[in-house]
Amino acid sequence: MREDEIVRVKEKWNDKDRYIAPLLTGLQSTLKNFFSKNLTVEYPDERREVSDSWRGLHELVRDGNDNLLCVGCGLCASICPAEAISLVPYEDEEGNRYPEEFVIDELRCIFCGFCQEICPRGALRMSKVYDFVDYERKDFLFDLEKLRDPQRFQYRENKTKLRKLLG
Numbered sequence: 001m002r003e004d005e006i007v008r009v010k011e012k013w014n015d016k017d018r019y020i021a022p023l024l025t026g027l028q029s030t031l032k033n034f035f036s037k038n039l040t041v042e043y044p045d046e047r048r049e050v051s052d053s054w055r056g057l058h059e060l061v062r063d064g065n066d067n068l069l070c071v072g073c074g075l076c077a078s079i080c081p082a083e084a085i086s087l088v089p090y091e092d093e094e095g096n097r098y099p100e101e102f103v104i105d106e107l108r109c110i111f112c113g114f115c116q117e118i119c120p121r122g123a124l125r126m127s128k129v130y131d132f133v134d135y136e137r138k139d140f141l142f143d144l145e146k147l148r149d150p151q152r153f154q155y156r157e158n159k160t161k162l163r164k165l166l167g
């Protein structure tokens, strides 16, 4: 392009339509939001309450005596579209049934909630824990012990451990 083809536009800094009006609009918006209620929370120190129908990490429900309600019928494993549940049922001499082993692979799970819905005993539910984090795949295999109390694994509880790992 030749020099004489270049059109140079000179703008005044105090052009009211180009600079002052948008600046005032921006300031107005800033001031309005500065004094309004925060929409964000300081996660993970603050957490939003999620809906009761939230589908987070699984939990095996216990009765008042700390016994699992699960009778190891296997319905949850059979309905699971992701084949994320495996269990070994056991029956004692008095005919009581319970799972000897129960593992849910939380990385395979698609959190559809079918397992919770089909359970005839209400023994398996999906908790509100939505932010379990870890570094190894094996840690996402939730066994009987972990499934008893998934609340222990939400991010807030793991924070110290993670900070240590991250240095």
Ligand code: SF4
Residues within 6 Å of the ligand: 076, 079, 080, 081, 082, 083, 084, 085, 104, 108, 109, 110, 111, 112, 113, 114, 115, 116
């Ligand atoms: S929520 Fe769905 S995918 Fe996850 S374990 Fe239950 S049935 Fe399987």
Ligand code: SF4
Residues within 6 Å of the ligand: 069, 070, 071, 072, 073, 074, 075, 076, 077, 087, 118, 119, 120, 121, 122, 123, 124
């Ligand atoms: S959690 Fe429910 S559906 Fe699954 S094995 Fe136990 S009793 Fe059966």
